[in-house]
Amino acid sequence: MPRIGISGHSNLTTDTVSLVAEGIRGVLAEHTGASLVGVTCLARGADQVFARVVLELGGAIEVVLPATDYREHKVKPDNAADFDALISQAHTVHTLPFAESNREAYMAASEYLLDHITALVAVWDGGPSGGHGGTADVVDAARERGLPVTVVWPTGARRG
Template structure:
């Protein structure tokens, strides 16, 4: 089994989502069912990745940053998709934080990186500025020698 984690932008534009999904399908195709995808299930890249993993026949594991993540951070309009992915996951782990916030997100990113063989980054290449964003996760993965597949198709944009 190959374990692949995801980091990526949560604010993908609506027309970017299918572009990213196609690119993710291509990145994941060589692994087929021999794949475990690890995601925090944030809206945007994390959820598109989770769906691609499941559709490829892989297994989904979820790392939630805090006990209150669903209630505090998932918008009402996104609950159906979030819950559907959560129910299809083989394993759900919570970081030891009661409330979502910078420390919880850093710990969740650390957990994803520590438990994967590769990282997929749906990333426009811009630095995060040290706040635990996508660029910071890519930098941390590279510093550890974790291979990173950057996905940012032509025409992709953020809202």
């Protein structure tokens, strides 16, 4: 059973969302149906686009929350409805034992994700991480583990 994880930028422009969704659909096309499990931290941007595509393809999503305060302190009001709708459709939700969402918790969540997947999709422009636990760090950690990494950054994609 394919267990595919996601890491990617949270600040995708509105026009980029549809480009990224199409790119992810292409990557996941051979894994449609109930056997597909998408593992995500459900951050806004790439993670939520990935979760929607997995569900659209008939797969299940597992959510890894970095800390107990994640929903309360990190999900912005303009994204709360999307976050809540997606998490309500999750097959499983794992919450790591951190009280506060911070860089340490984010990287720990990504490490947990990497421990439980067979491949990683990275919605990544190829640049360095903006801080510990960013997309570049997760891609590096996945590659160090020997996990297959597929980068999705379509022509015309932009960060906001």
